[in-house]
Amino acid sequence: MQVSVLRKVLDANDLIAEENRKEFDAHGCFVVNLMSAPGSGKTAILERTLRALDGRLTAAVIEGDVMGTLDADRLLPLGVPVVQINTDPLFGGECHLDARMIRNALSALPLDGVDVVFIENVGNLVCPAEFSVGEDRKVMVLSVAEGEDKPLKYPLMFRVSDLLLLNKTDLLNYLDFDLPQFRANAAHVNPGLPIVEFSARTGQGFERWVDWLLREVAERRGRCGAI
Amino acid sequence: MQVSVLRKVLDANDLIAEENRKEFDAHGCFVVNLMSAPGSGKTAILERTLRALDGRLTAAVIEGDVMGTLDADRLLPLGVPVVQINTDPLFGGECHLDARMIRNALSALPLDGVDVVFIENVGNLVCPAEFSVGEDRKVMVLSVAEGEDKPLKYPLMFRVSDLLLLNKTDLLNYLDFDLPQFRANAAHVNPGLPIVEFSARTGQGFERWVDWLLREVAERRGRCGAI
Numbered sequence: 001m002q003v004s005v006l007r008k009v010l011d012a013n014d015l016i017a018e019e020n021r022k023e024f025d026a027h028g029c030f031v032v033n034l035m036s037a038p039g040s041g042k043t044a045i046l047e048r049t050l051r052a053l054d055g056r057l058t059a060a061v062i063e064g065d066v067m068g069t070l071d072a073d074r075l076l077p078l079g080v081p082v083v084q085i086n087t088d089p090l091f092g093g094e095c096h097l098d099a100r101m102i103r104n105a106l107s108a109l110p111l112d113g114v115d116v117v118f119i120e121n122v123g124n125l126v127c128p129a130e131f132s133v134g135e136d137r138k139v140m141v142l143s144v145a146e147g148e149d150k151p152l153k154y155p156l157m158f159r160v161s162d163l164l165l166l167n168k169t170d171l172l173n174y175l176d177f178d179l180p181q182f183r184a185n186a187a188h189v190n191p192g193l194p195i196v197e198f199s200a201r202t203g204q205g206f207e208r209w210v211d212w213l214l215r216e217v218a219e220r221r222g223r224c225g226a227i
Numbered sequence: 228m229q230v231s232v233l234r235k236v237l238d239a240n241d242l243i244a245e246e247n248r249k250e251f252d253a254h255g256c257f258v259v260n261l262m263s264a265p266g267s268g269k270t271a272i273l274e275r276t277l278r279a280l281d282g283r284l285t286a287a288v289i290e291g292d293v294m295g296t297l298d299a300d301r302l303l304p305l306g307v308p309v310v311q312i313n314t315d316p317l318f319g320g321e322c323h324l325d326a327r328m329i330r331n332a333l334s335a336l337p338l339d340g341v342d343v344v345f346i347e348n349v350g351n352l353v354c355p356a357e358f359s360v361g362e363d364r365k366v367m368v369l370s371v372a373e374g375e376d377k378p379l380k381y382p383l384m385f386r387v388s389d390l391l392l393l394n395k396t397d398l399l400n401y402l403d404f405d406l407p408q409f410r411a412n413a414a415h416v417n418p419g420l421p422i423v424e425f426s427a428r429t430g431q432g433f434e435r436w437v438d439w440l441l442r443e444v445a446e447r448r449g450r451c452g453a454i
Contacts, residue, residue, distance in 0.1 A: 037264050037265040037266065037350065038264040038352050038373055038377060038380070038381065039264065039370070039372060039373025039374045039377060065380050066353060066380060066381055066382070066383075067379070067380060067381075067382055068379050068380055070376050070379060070380060071380075093353060093383065094353075095322055095351065095353035095354050122353070123264065123352065123380070123381075124322060124351055124352075124353060125265050125350065125351075126293060126320060126321075126322035126349070126351060127322050143266070143372060145266060145370060145372035145373075145395065145398070146265055146266025147266045150265060150266060152294070152295050152297060153265070153292050153293060153294060153295055153297060153298075153350070154265065154293055154294075154350075155293070155294055156293075156320070168372065170401075171372070171398065171401055171402075174397075174398055174401050175398075
């Protein structure tokens with residue numbers, strides 16, 4: 001009974017995600033769904049990424065938070081269009097973005113001429129992995145402060161992701177984080193998952209991430225041109 | 228429509244939580260619902276806490292994870308009864324414990340002579356705050372690596388908590404975490420929330436936490452004796 005209800009919710013979500021997908025395609029936008037636990041550094045990564053892309057790609061951002069506009073406020077000085085979604089109105093708020101929330105946000109986000117849309121999901125390693133929103137790629141962030149066991153405890157998030165940014169590597173000297181064990185745990189769940197050792201603070205791994213974005217956007221253009 | 232469905236789910240949960248409460252009361256157990264984001268250090272805190280309580284209080288643990296028994300396995304050497312709940316590997320799994328899961332776990336957990344039951348919730352700052360499980364107190368853990376903005380972004384968790392362990396203070400020298408700003412943010416959401424600066428690694432704040440536990444257990448015994 002509970003299973004069939006959940007299945008219906010996810011099926012309904014997928015239909016709306018497909019509509020979003022068509023709208024993004026119509027504007028030629030490459031869309032990244034950026035997911036992580038709270039405080040892994042998604043917004044810091046976006047700040048640095050938007051600066052690095054300036055003049056190379058035109059970006060827009062959809063910010064998802066239970067409450068408030070803190071993350072959107074941080075990005076406003078960068079001059080990139082930002083729409084904030086708050087999932088809060090009911091009780092404690094929804095713990096993830098779904099396709100309908102993105103659909104509603106799109107009415108406020110001009111997509112003409114936008115190359116890449118970053119969707120910063122609510123901080124949570126469980127439910128965001130279950131709800132597609134019409135993205136091209138799911139990118140997850142894990143902070144090394146969270147521990148090397150996370151792939152085994154939150155497997156779906158690691159399984160659905162196309163790229164992992166292993167953030168805050170500048171803290172590795174002060175933690176017991178076991179990097180080889182983490183790589184083994186991640187490979188156990190998703191053997192094909194590329195892992196970028198990353199620091200939004202020092203810039204480690206940043207070039208590889210920006211190269212990945214530029215390549216994905218170019219490939220997407222190629223696919224659209226071929227249609 | 229969505230609101231009324233959610234209200235019904237929470238009302239049904241509260242009824243079962245009340246049954247759990249009665250069972251805990253019948254055995255004279257003080258119950259802590261331990262909540263945090265993934266990787267904040269709940270299990271490390273439990274390891275050290277169980278060692279510190281040894282010979283002073285009799286403890287039992289209910290471990291909640293989406294998948295696996297990693298945390299339960301870490302606690303087994305401490306000789307304390309541990310029951311592992313997996314939140315059902317349907318799709319991505321449930322992102323929180325609810326009262327029914329605890330009810331089911333209780334059949335496997337002998338409560339006679341147990342002074343304190345620790346329930347380690349699934350790592351998530353949103354939904355666990357919405358679901359009571361029959362606990363006496365909600366204790367939340369926040370790692371300083373997660374940033375000082377969290378009370379404003381996940382307000383319900385901070386609002387419902389009775390105590391906050393601000394963990395990993397040993398990392399403060401290597402982070403930009405603004406402690407006064409964090410205290411102001413937390414006070415904005417829940418002015419009465421006691422905050423213990425804490426490190427499961429170095430032991431900072433540990434005495435205050437253990438004193439709090441001993442006092443709460445004693446007060447609970449007093450209340451039960453008065454009934």
